[in-house]
Amino acid sequence: MKTYDVIIIGAGPAGMTASIYAIRANMTVLILDKLSPGGQMVNTNEIENYTGTAKINGAELSMKMFEHTQELGVEFDYKTVLEIKDNGETKTIVCEEDNTIYETRTVIIATGTVPRRLSVPGEEQFAANGISWCAICDGAQYRDKDVVVIGGGNSAVEESLYLAGITTSLTIVTMFDLTADPKACDQLRSLPNVTIYPYQEILEFTGDDTIDGVRFKSTKEDAAERHVKCDGVFEYIGLEPTSASFKNLRITNKFGFIEVDDEMTTKVTGIYGAGDITNKKLRQVVTACSDGAIAANSAAKYVESLRG
Numbered sequence: 001m002k003t004y005d006v007i008i009i010g011a012g013p014a015g016m017t018a019s020i021y022a023i024r025a026n027m028t029v030l031i032l033d034k035l036s037p038g039g040q041m042v043n044t045n046e047i048e049n050y051t052g053t054a055k056i057n058g059a060e061l062s063m064k065m066f067e068h069t070q071e072l073g074v075e076f077d078y079k080t081v082l083e084i085k086d087n088g089e090t091k092t093i094v095c096e097e098d099n100t101i102y103e104t105r106t107v108i109i110a111t112g113t114v115p116r117r118l119s120v121p122g123e124e125q126f127a128a129n130g131i132s133w134c135a136i137c138d139g140a141q142y143r144d145k146d147v148v149v150i151g152g153g154n155s156a157v158e159e160s161l162y163l164a165g166i167t168t169s170l171t172i173v174t175m176f177d178l179t180a181d182p183k184a185c186d187q188l189r190s191l192p193n194v195t196i197y198p199y200q201e202i203l204e205f206t207g208d209d210t211i212d213g214v215r216f217k218s219t220k221e222d223a224a225e226r227h228v229k230c231d232g233v234f235e236y237i238g239l240e241p242t243s244a245s246f247k248n249l250r251i252t253n254k255f256g257f258i259e260v261d262d263e264m265t266t267k268v269t270g271i272y273g274a275g276d277i278t279n280k281k282l283r284q285v286v287t288a289c290s291d292g293a294i295a296a297n298s299a300a301k302y303v304e305s306l307r308g
């Protein structure tokens with residue numbers, strides 16, 4: 001069986017950038033992803049803060065990054081990684097499909113995050129059928145309709161700006177106040193079809209066969225509960241690390257994020273973390289790319305040391 005110098009798990013911006021740096025360092029490289037390359041960027045309408053591209057659609061940036069990896073000859077395969085086994089100088093990657101196994105000297109884990117859920121009544125019933133976590137995927141269904149967005153951080157505000165442009169009314173219900181980039185918050189507040197309810201707790205999603213509203217109450221004042229009618233809901237209340245597949249390595253903190261140092265090394269020799277899956281403060285495309293480059297550089301140095 002071929003032993004790769006590095007296998008990168010996750011083809012988001014962190015993983016794709018890692019592959020570019022790894023192949024340019026003369027390593028044999030394989031990227032595995034369960035979905036199409038791009039990670040969370042694929043589901044982002046507009047990325048306006050990636051250096052050199054004033055405004056770019058997330059799917060377009062994903063494609064540009066993937067093409068870059070392909071021009072350099074990076075191998076890519078659609079696989080869901082189930083487990084990483086550490087055998088010292090080599091690692092074994094076990095994949096879901098047919099239990100495929102790969103051997104590698106190093107691993108870069110760049111598996112990112114998935115949206116957090118509220119876990120309130122009605123959420124499971126209407127998940128993907130009235131409640132969505134992706135405005136770019138599902139927003140068009142709500143053209144000229146009434147929509148509620150839950151959350152007040154960067155993703156909630158950015159996606160609300162997009163949704164407000166196509167919906168009749170957009171109601172934002174958030175646990176705190178808006179905490180996103182101040183310029184984007186001001187822009188959102190100035191829109192005539194936008195209403196914002198800060199400091200609220202979501203109680204329930206209502207409806208029979210289809211969702212028809214959201215019930216919530218203030219966390220600050222003893223006001224009556226509110227019920228806002230809507231045709232659809234978008235939830236942006238934070239992210240959870242995709243780290244179940246490598247729990248056995250014991251490299252995550254208590255929240256499930258991988259603990260890395262400045263060189264993106266974990267406490268297991270030859271295993272590196274990069275991007276949103278790591279314990280960092282700013283989770284953005286540009287920081288994911290930076291992590292990927294550093295992780296690949298560290299992996300390359302380690303592989304060189306193995307060769308003596």
Ligand SMILES: Cc1cc2nc3c(=O)[nH]c(=O)nc-3n(C[C@H](O)[C@H](O)[C@H](O)COP(=O)(O)OP(=O)(O)OC[C@H]3O[C@@H](n4cnc5c(N)ncnc54)[C@H](O)[C@@H]3O)c2cc1C
Pocket residue numbers: 009010011012013014015032033034035036037038039040041043044046047048049050079080081082110111112113155158159242245274275276277283284285286288
């Ligand atoms: C709605 C939204 C809007 C955003 N807007 C912006 C913005 O405007 N500007 C900005 O800079 N950032 C933005 N971000 C954040 C940015 O998208 C992320 O910081 C970035 O994508 C993180 O990159 P990553 O490579 O670490 O992980 P991800 O992009 O999450 O990619 C991880 C990849 O790993 C794969 N994967 C996971 N588990 C496995 C497994 N077991 N086996 C195989 N593959 C697996 C996934 O399929 C995925 O493709 C936004 C995020 C969201 C959700």
